[in-house]
Amino acid sequence: AQKVTQAQTEISVVEKEDVTLDCVYETRDTTYYLFWYKQPPSGELVFLIRRNSFDEQNEISGRYSWNFQKSTSSFNFTITASQVVDSAVYFCALSEADYGGATNKLIFGTGTLLAVQP
């Protein structure tokens, strides 16, 4: 069965520290997609990145970077030089292919609350 585990429930760092949010997934599919979403205190869900299972290249976007390793079924997210505005709940998600066709149903992890202290 598909599953996403975010073992870190809460992380607290001081501004300018680097922080890595862990995501471990389980799937039987050979084709799948992994996502990260940010949920700031205001409550909306903001898309950050999508990665397909055939692309293991790491990605960097400004202070954000993602490390995808199929060998360990992990898709970790690192924020470099964290800022107070990074404080949010971060969700990792896995897209699931429905039997008989893909529906892009997202399986979410339980989220990691990141608190960045000034």
Place this chain on the structure above:
Amino acid sequence: NAGVTQTPKFRVLKTGQSMTLLCAQDMNHEYMYWYRQDPGMGLRLIHYSVGEGTTAKGEVPDGYNVSRLKKQNFLLGLESAAPSQTSVYFCASSYSVTNEQFFGPGTRLTVL
């Protein structure tokens, strides 16, 4: 371009009452979804739709019904609300099965 909108933003119901949550998207997306978010449990899929006139059950469909009569709208109904349905409900849409989902702002529902 409003993206995904949800109506209402907040609602308080008494046990046994019914209500409908409305989701609308103006991005011409085929796929639409309803999730609920509960503390410590992430988001869980209630129902989804892969196109106008079609709906399917997700992970936690019991107690909910949905309809997709128009491509841009996806309605979530609670026929007889229960306290266990107190949650934040998110609607989402996506262009295709491989694209990211765009989320609405959420509806906070309390059932007393």
